[in-house]
Amino acid sequence: EVQLVQSGAEVKKPGESLKISCEVSGYSFPKYWIAWVRQTSGKGLEWMGIIYPGDSNPRYSPSFRGQVTISADTSINTAYLQWSSLKASDTAMYFCARVSTKETLWDAFNIWGQGTMVTVSS
Amino acid sequence: DIKLTQSPSTLSASVGDRVSFTCRASQRIDTWLAWYQLKPGKAPKLLIYKASALESGVPSRFSGSGSGTEFTLSISSLQPDDFATYYCQQYYTSWTFGQGTRVEIK
Numbered sequence: 001e002v003q004l005v006q007s008g009a010e011v012k013k014p015g016e017s018l019k020i021s022c023e024v025s026g027y028s029f030p031k032y033w034i035a036w037v038r039q040t041s042g043k044g045l046e047w048m049g050i051i052y053p054g055d056s057n058p059r060y061s062p063s064f065r066g067q068v069t070i071s072a073d074t075s076i077n078t079a080y081l082q083w084s085s086l087k088a089s090d091t092a093m094y095f096c097a098r099v100s101t102k103e104t105l106w107d108a109f110n111i112w113g114q115g116t117m118v119t120v121s122s
Numbered sequence: 123d124i125k126l127t128q129s130p131s132t133l134s135a136s137v138g139d140r141v142s143f144t145c146r147a148s149q150r151i152d153t154w155l156a157w158y159q160l161k162p163g164k165a166p167k168l169l170i171y172k173a174s175a176l177e178s179g180v181p182s183r184f185s186g187s188g189s190g191t192e193f194t195l196s197i198s199s200l201q202p203d204d205f206a207t208y209y210c211q212q213y214y215t216s217w218t219f220g221q222g223t224r225v226e227i228k
Contacts, residue, residue: 004165035217039160045209045219061216095166106213108156110177112165 002026004034004096004113011119012086019082020116022096029077030054033099035109036070036081040092048094050105051079086120093117124148124212128220134228135200142196143223145210150190154214157186157195160222161206169208170195200225 007021022034035050049060053072060070072079079096094116097109125148135141145155153173158166168177170186173193183198197204205227210220 044221045160045166045211047217047219097166100168100171106154108168108171108211108213109158109166109217110168110171112167114165115163 002098002111004098004111006094006096006113006116009117009119011121013122014086014088014120016086016120017082017084018086018118019080020094020118022079022081022113024077024079024098027098028102029072030074031102033105033107034072034079035097035099036068036079037095037097037109038064038092039095039115048081050099052105053079086118088120088122090118091120124151124215124218126210126212126218126220128208128210128223130223131221132224132226134226136228137200137202139200139228140196140198141200141225142194143208145188145193145195145220147191147193147212151212151214153189154212155186155188155193156211156213157184158209158211159204159206160209166209197225 003025005023030053036048038046048064049070051058051070058070069082096113098111100107100110127146155173157170160166169180174186185196187194207222207224209222
């Protein structure tokens with residue numbers, strides 16, 4: 001079974017760093033793009049960035065470039081989303097999602113993680 | 123950026139109703155459009171891709187149509203499990219989502 005399992009909820013203070021994970025199973029991790037999507041009550045769903053684990057080459061939405069870092073470790077089939085200095089406005093649910101078609105970038109997301117709730121509050 | 127506008131924002135309906143809602147793109151996107159169902163605490167679920175292709179395992183009461191700039195998601199007979207929020211997404215250039223249509227019990 002294809003699965004994306006995300007790390008658990010986090011509560012952090014402004015200025016702290018954070019790295020959340022998305023562990024995949026059931027398919028060839030290097031060969032499918034993995035995206036990160038933010039969900040907030042105010043802005044709905046927003047695509048943040050995407051990475052091809054096969055070459056660890058991330059691409060970022062202009063809205064999130066410089067704000068987060070996306071990476072992947074093919075030795076443990078895991079993708080990551082990290083912040084170096086969190087802000088209160090980063091409070092949101094974060095999803096990882098797999099692009100549907102192998103070795104294809106522009107496609108829908110057919111498998112999603114269960115989400116990681118990040119709360120940033122002093 | 124391509125903007126997607128969904129309408130209505132909220133739709134009240136009863137079990138058994140046929141419902142439809144729309145997604146309009148700010149520029150032509152051919153049929154590079156997907157629909158997702160979101161429920162609190164659950165992973166989003168892909169329903170429709172390429173505007174009208176039904177994802178494997180999705181009930182046939184869901185259907186999608188449209189091309190260019192106007193798209194529709196229909197549910198032929200609303201079931202209790204269908205009360206959720208639905209988002210469209212374009213993947214013609216990068217990825218953007220609509221703001222969602224919430225389907226609530228009338």
